[in-house]
Amino acid sequence: MQILLTGGAGFIGSHTAIELMAAGHSVVIVDNFVNSSPEAHRRIEEISGQKVPLVEADVADRDAMEALFSEYQFDCVVHFAGLKAVGESVQQPLRYYRNNLDTTLTLCETMQRHGCKCIVFSSSATVYGVPDEVPLREDMFCKGCTNPYGWTKYMIEKILMGVCDADPEWSVVLLRYFNPIGAHESGRIGENPSGIPNNLMPYITRVAAGTLEKLHVFGNDYQTHDGTGVRDYIHVVDLAKGHVKACQYAEGRQGCDIVNLGTGVGYSVLDLVKTFEKVNGIQIPYEISPRRAGDVDACFADPKKAAEVLGWRAEKNLEDMCRDAWNYQKNNPKGY
Numbered sequence: 001m002q003i004l005l006t007g008g009a010g011f012i013g014s015h016t017a018i019e020l021m022a023a024g025h026s027v028v029i030v031d032n033f034v035n036s037s038p039e040a041h042r043r044i045e046e047i048s049g050q051k052v053p054l055v056e057a058d059v060a061d062r063d064a065m066e067a068l069f070s071e072y073q074f075d076c077v078v079h080f081a082g083l084k085a086v087g088e089s090v091q092q093p094l095r096y097y098r099n100n101l102d103t104t105l106t107l108c109e110t111m112q113r114h115g116c117k118c119i120v121f122s123s124s125a126t127v128y129g130v131p132d133e134v135p136l137r138e139d140m141f142c143k144g145c146t147n148p149y150g151w152t153k154y155m156i157e158k159i160l161m162g163v164c165d166a167d168p169e170w171s172v173v174l175l176r177y178f179n180p181i182g183a184h185e186s187g188r189i190g191e192n193p194s195g196i197p198n199n200l201m202p203y204i205t206r207v208a209a210g211t212l213e214k215l216h217v218f219g220n221d222y223q224t225h226d227g228t229g230v231r232d233y234i235h236v237v238d239l240a241k242g243h244v245k246a247c248q249y250a251e252g253r254q255g256c257d258i259v260n261l262g263t264g265v266g267y268s269v270l271d272l273v274k275t276f277e278k279v280n281g282i283q284i285p286y287e288i289s290p291r292r293a294g295d296v297d298a299c300f301a302d303p304k305k306a307a308e309v310l311g312w313r314a315e316k317n318l319e320d321m322c323r324d325a326w327n328y329q330k331n332n333p334k335g336y
């Protein structure tokens with residue numbers, strides 16, 4: 001297949017590009033580098049040993065998208081492009097709604113005009129809102145999100161469902177990611193948040209590197225085995241392989257389907273800290289701090305549907321995630 005990756009230079013997009021090529025597909029990347037680097041593209045080519053066409057453009061730019069779809073015939077699009085920082089979305093709701101919705105609408109309109117009706121979308125477990133029970137299944141009612149970023153994912157899911165309802169030729173797969181961490185085992189590509197990281201693993205790797213003094217563990221009075229928040233951490237390479245399966249699944253069908261990409265196993269903040277310390281031999285100083293607004297006790301996937309419909313399940317464990325995350329940080333102390 002010839003596959004377009006919007007936001008293909010980002011953390012998940014770059015790993016997916018590698019896995020798609022390893023599975024024999026060809027990829028084209030469109031990225032505006034607002035939260036990524038051209039260096040990621042160079043390293044994708046380095047790891048894969050293949051040339052990867054790159055278009056520097058905003059997916060909301062109609063003319064640029066029209067030119068892109070006129071030049072290539074895509075069998076499928078994986079839509080990663082979007083702003084993704086939860087806290088920032090609370091501060092800048094209009095920017096988040098404008099950016100994430102505009103890019104999706106422009107992309108889908110362009111796809112429609114060019115008869116490309118197959119899309120895999122980067123959604124998030126955030127659409128489940130505050131869960132009544134775990135594990136989370138795709139057929140559970142989504143009660144509402146806790147921030148504008150989450151709402152953009154929720155709204156884009158609804159937009160894509162509507163597109164499928166209106167035109168049965170469309171094939172949509174909505175992938176709800178849990179907590180992607182880790183990095184490619186080469187240590188050449190990984191996660192590069194700008195500024196002080198909001199997410200747990202990049203924060204830990206910077207404490208390990210000595211750039212940040214200590215980890216703040218947000219709350220130890222949750223209803224979990226050790227009181228700290230429990231999440232379903234998934235290795236980004238496993239997640240990328242899930243996209244390969246999702247593209248292959250999407251190509252041969254019509255209609256909309258929703259699939260969780262998680263391991264089904266929840267680990268606490270302190271589980272992650274201890275595993276990181278053990279596999280990398282580095283102490284992570286931490287202190288217990290107040291809860292972070294909007295955080296839930298526990299969030300993890302029921303991964304059965306992914307196994308059934310995609311024939312995919314996560315293979316890497318928490319040790320792999322901690323080792324590979326540190327390997328990337330160690331080899332790239334200043335990012336790309």
Ligand code: UFG
Pocket residue numbers: 084086124125126150177178179198199200201203215216217218219228229230231269292295
């Ligand atoms: N945490 C800390 N200290 C930190 C950062 C995080 O204790 O410095 C804790 C959080 O309280 C939480 C856990 O680590 O218990 C994981 O937090 P992350 O910020 O890494 O991840 P979240 O589960 O909050 O958010 C992730 C994605 C979002 C997505 C959400 C729901 O970052 O994009 O999952 O699926 F919306």
